[in-house]
Amino acid sequence: MSDQPQKVITRFAPSPTGELHIGGARTALFAWAYARRHGGQFLLRFEDTDQKRSSKQAEQNILRDLEWLGLRGDNHDAPGGIPRQSERLDLYQAALDRLKAVGHTYEDDGAVRFRMDRDIAFEDAVYGPISVEAKDLEDFVIQKADGFPTFHLAVVVDDADMGVTHVIRGQEHLSNTTKHAALYDALGQPRPVWCHTPSIMNPDGSKMSKRDKAKLARQSAQNGVWPAPSSIEPSRYQAFMDKGNDDLDIATAIAEANGLELPEIYVDDFRRSGYTVPVLLNYLALLGWNPGNDLERFGLDYLCEYFDFDRIGKSNSKFDRDKLAAFSQDTFLQMPPEDWISTLKAHFDEHFTNYVEKIGDGFGVFAMAYKERSKTLSDPAELGKFFVEAPTEYNPKAVKKNLTKNDGEGLTSLGKVRETLAGLAEWKAETIHAALDALWQTLELKNMGGVAQPLRVALTGNAVSPEIGPTLEILDRGETLRRIDACLAATH
RNA sequence: GGCGUCGUAGAUCAAUCGGCAGAUCACCGGGCUUUCAAUCCGGAAGUUGCGGGUUCGAACCCCGUCGGCGUCACCA
Numbered sequence: 171m172s173d174q175p176q177k178v179i180t181r182f183a184p185s186p187t188g189e190l191h192i193g194g195a196r197t198a199l200f201a202w203a204y205a206r207r208h209g210g211q212f213l214l215r216f217e218d219t220d221q222k223r224s225s226k227q228a229e230q231n232i233l234r235d236l237e238w239l240g241l242r243g244d245n246h247d248a249p250g251g252i253p254r255q256s257e258r259l260d261l262y263q264a265a266l267d268r269l270k271a272v273g274h275t276y277e278d279d280g281a282v283r284f285r286m287d288r289d290i291a292f293e294d295a296v297y298g299p300i301s302v303e304a305k306d307l308e309d310f311v312i313q314k315a316d317g318f319p320t321f322h323l324a325v326v327v328d329d330a331d332m333g334v335t336h337v338i339r340g341q342e343h344l345s346n347t348t349k350h351a352a353l354y355d356a357l358g359q360p361r362p363v364w365c366h367t368p369s370i371m372n373p374d375g376s377k378m379s380k381r382d383k384a385k386l387a388r389q390s391a392q393n394g395v396w397p398a399p400s401s402i403e404p405s406r407y408q409a410f411m412d413k414g415n416d417d418l419d420i421a422t423a424i425a426e427a428n429g430l431e432l433p434e435i436y437v438d439d440f441r442r443s444g445y446t447v448p449v450l451l452n453y454l455a456l457l458g459w460n461p462g463n464d465l466e467r468f469g470l471d472y473l474c475e476y477f478d479f480d481r482i483g484k485s486n487s488k489f490d491r492d493k494l495a496a497f498s499q500d501t502f503l504q505m506p507p508e509d510w511i512s513t514l515k516a517h518f519d520e521h522f523t524n525y526v527e528k529i530g531d532g533f534g535v536f537a538m539a540y541k542e543r544s545k546t547l548s549d550p551a552e553l554g555k556f557f558v559e560a561p562t563e564y565n566p567k568a569v570k571k572n573l574t575k576n577d578g579e580g581l582t583s584l585g586k587v588r589e590t591l592a593g594l595a596e597w598k599a600e601t602i603h604a605a606l607d608a609l610w611q612t613l614e615l616k617n618m619g620g621v622a623q624p625l626r627v628a629l630t631g632n633a634v635s636p637e638i639g640p641t642l643e644i645l646d647r648g649e650t651l652r653r654i655d656a657c658l659a660a661t662h
Numbered sequence: 663g664g665c666g667u668c669g670u671a672g673a674u675c676a677a678u679c680g681g682c683a684g685a686u687c688a689c690c691g692g693g694c695u696u697u698c699a700a701u702c703c704g705g706a707a708g709u710u711g712c713g714g715g716u717u718c719g720a721a722c723c724c725c726g727u728c729g730g731c732g733u734c735a736c737c738a
Binding site: 183184185187217219220222223278279280281282283297300302303306307308310311313314315316318320321322324325340341342343344345346368369371373375376377453456457458459460462463464465466467480481483484485486487488489490492493494495496497499503540541542543544553568572606607610617618619620621622623625626632633634635636637638 | 664665666667668669672673674675676678684685686687688695696697698699700701730731732733734735736737738
C-alpha cells in the first residue's frame, strides 16, 4: 500500500426503468459533489440487468435530466459511451468463474447462489459500524436462470472494475451491503467506502413514489365521480380504478382532463412546474445534509467546497414543498429583472406558447408584474390567466363589494373609468396610471381603490391583479374596453 | 415476524467534549399599500417519542419500551 491518497471515484448507477426520481437526483448530487470536492471523478453507469423493465428511452430521459441539473458524468463522452451492464456480461462471467473456482457458489434451480457463511462487518460513512452474524445472513443469487447476473454481482464487479472508491446510494441498500462486502472479499478486491443516504419521504411519512400520482388521480376521480378520459380504453381505466395497475398514462390523462395537479416526483415534474436548477439543487443538498451552521442558501460552489459524509443525517427527510417554494420565490425576488424576464420567457416558450403569442411585446411587463408573486415559473400562467382569457363569470363577492354595493357606486365609477380610458391619447402604463389617479380624486373617492377595484373585477372576474397600469397596457385598449362593457352589461 | 436503522417546534435541520435547546420554512398579530403579493415590526410555537438508570449536570452515555423507515426476490 502506498501512502499516496487514492483518487476519489464516485458513481451514479440508475436502472433505466423510468424517469429520474428526485431522490435519485439527490444521490447523484452528493456523489457528484464529493468527487468535485476531492478533485476526483464522477462516473455514470446504467444497471439494466433487468431486461424486462429497462429501456433505452428511460436511459435518454435520465441523461437529459442529469444534464439539465448540470450533473454531468465524467465518462459521459467516453469512447464506448456510458457503460451498460447488459454489455459487460463477460466481466460478470469471469467473476462468476473465479467464485466458482474457490468454492463459494452452488447451483439452485438453474440459478447460481453465493454462500454466506461468515459474519460480516463493515463501516458505513453515515451509519457507522454495521455487523451482522452469519446466522442472520442468507445465501443469495448472483446469477439468474436467464444467465444474467443479479444486481449484487454486477454492482460489485462493475464498481471494482471502474475503480469506484466511494459508493454513495440510498439507505435501502444498507442491508444489501453485507452481500457486497462478502463479494468484494471473495473476489480479492479492496472494499470501497460505503455511504448510505437517508430516504426522502412524503409529508405523511410514506415513501415518495410514482404511485403517489396514481393514488391521487384515483382518489380524485372517485371523489369527484369524474368520467373516464376518452383517450383511455375503458377496460384499462377500470383496471386502474380497481387498483389493478398504477399506470402513469392513465393518471396523467385523468389529471389533464380534470385540471388536477399531480404531485411532483420526478426531476422532470419539477422542471415542468417551473423550478430552476439552482433552487432545486440547493433544496436537495439540504435534504439530509447541512453545512453545520445556520446557512441554508448556497450554490454548487459552496457545496463542492464543504460537502462531506460526516454531516449527512441518519433520519429520513420529508420533502417540504412549501420550503422549496419559498426558496424558489426568494431567488426570483433577488434576480435582476432582465434575468427574470429571460428565464420566464424560456419557460413560457416551452410550456405556455399561447401566452407568448397573446401577450407579444408586453411580455417584459407581464413578467415584471409577477416577479414578486411567483413561486415557480409556471405561477404567472395561473395568476395571469385573465390576460389570455376574458372572464366567463364574475365572483359574486367581488361584484358585491366593488360594483353593486351602495347603489352601484362601483358601477358608476367603472363607467367613468371607461370614458377616461377611451379618451387617452397614449396607451402606456404610466399614462394610464396617471389618468386613473386623477380620476378618483375628481370623483372624490376615498382612494385609488375606488376606480382600480371595479376595473379589476371587470378585467379578471375577481378583485386581484398586478398593478393596474401595466395590467391594462398588456391587455391593450380594445380588450380592456370590451371587458368593461361586458362587465357592465352582465352586472347591471 | 427476524435482522438493521432512526426518533429535537407542524416541516427541514443545528446544538460534533455531557454544560443557557437555536435557525429557516410554515403559522398568528400589526404597519405600509389601489387588490394580491413583496416588505417592515412583533408573536406563538419544545416534557428533545415514552419510562427508568448513571452524573453536580443528559437531546447527547446505559437499560427498557413505543413508533417510523429499510430489508428479508432468480427487482434494482
